[in-house]
Amino acid sequence: MPETPVLDIAHLTKRFPKLVALEDVSLQIPQGEIFALLGPNGAGKTTLIGAVCGLVKKTSGTVRIFGHDLETDPLPPRYFVGLVPQEVNFDPFFTVRQVLAFQAGFFGKKADPARIEELLAALDLTSKGDTITRTLSGGMKRRLLIAKALVHRPKLVFLDEPTAGVDVELRRDLWSYVRKLKAEGTTVVLTTHYLEEAEELADRIGIIDKGRLLLVEEKSALMARLGERRLEVRFGQTQTALPAKLQEQGMVLSADQMGASFIERHGTAKAPALLGQLYAANMEIAEVSLKAAKLEDVLLRVLQNGGGAEVSA
């Protein structure tokens, strides 16, 4: 990476009395990237974000934001960092607009009603602007958290499960909002258990389990390397066998002899090529389906392998 990474984590370890939540994690994130941090419950995602955002005291290692070491220079980078925490919180006394105005003020921003209205509109909260935050619905509270995290126009944003409990429509809106942030040069670190979300948004993916970062890779490269596409074909009539050439490439006849399937992996033949060969062999094809590679399967494979030799790049 030629320029200073926005976020530079080196050998970060966090020990709790009874367990190691982060173990020797190193990670660099360049400006303008959307980085998805994936892993099962308790993997250490929130702890990692907390160590960067000033909520967690690290045991050892260094964290640099925009080149500032948090150890010696904890406050200056904070002006440019935003966090949507995983846990919903709310203030029992103040309204949505007041809470947003306070949050902007904490970050040293003078009152900017236009910015607040813009966020309320983007998060579909305008009609709730003067409601006491305690009385918002669960999903609305989470949307308010997102607005709070963005009100000071941060350059680095952490979204810790931002769409948990948010309805489908707003989730789509949020995705386009995140893309807009990226277009403006904002760096986004995202955790989510909706893998579709990571698949939609992420440039790079990090997979963490039991406090250890198992792999970090470009999403497209990761999908190409570990993604599996499944080709299913149904024939017009019973087949006794597949042509030998197709069998050699890994295609198998189904038990009822009315269909065949093929799993396309890194290094195997391509599914469309096999389909072409079926046509060329004059087999009567009634139905074809090709299931796209799923990040979900990739994640499961990586976790099962524990980042072992087969999956590491």
Added chain:
Amino acid sequence: MNVVGTRTLLSKEVRRFLKVPGQTVLSPLISTTLYFVVFGYTLGARQTDLEGVPYIRFIVPGLVFLGIANNAFLNSSSSLFITKIQGTLVDLLVAPLGPMELLIAFIVGAMVRGLLVGLLTWGVALFFTGMPSLHWGATIFFLLTASYVFSMLGLLAGLWAEKFEQINFFPTFFMLPLTFLGGVFYSVDKLPEPFRTLSLFNPVVHMVEGLRYGMLGLAHGQVAFGAALLLVLTVITTAVAYALLKSGYKLKV
């Protein structure tokens, strides 16, 4: 120094207690006024003058002190504690608010409430007793330092407490005995030994005596000592609170 951030948090702190004025201002004002009426009038009628002033006048500075100490303490302790419990602490920790910013906002916010209740109590008392002769300098000094020290103590309690039970621990087991043994309702000079000497180790005694000197003009040998003691307490509580906030004690995991 994040000036806008500090000012925002301070204004939030003040608006927080002004949202529920019945609970945070009116109710303490009523209870101190009741002390005043009950102790001052019923007892005062039978009490001889203390140190040359009628009893009803004599207890005013102590009651003003009670209003200040209790409310300053309650404000910073409960505000910080609630922030921790309801999770809005995150909003402060992610922001560029360092120990200095947090200290100023929480302490000044608590002082405003303490002084508001204290001064209103004084106003009510003046209505009954009339304006006495004053040492303005001493009055202001002891009002400010007493409210400052108790705001700091409240902040420390709020930092330390993790359960509701713990946050109620201080007012009951610490503040109440210390203030009631602090010469609010009597003259420490009249206590038999060894209680008189023991009382001098209670900092509250010096705060009350200092205010009595300022607000009633009653001179005591220990006023200068009291002032020095308060300055020392100011420095110690500030240093401890600053160090704890800087270390993230019970704020960060």
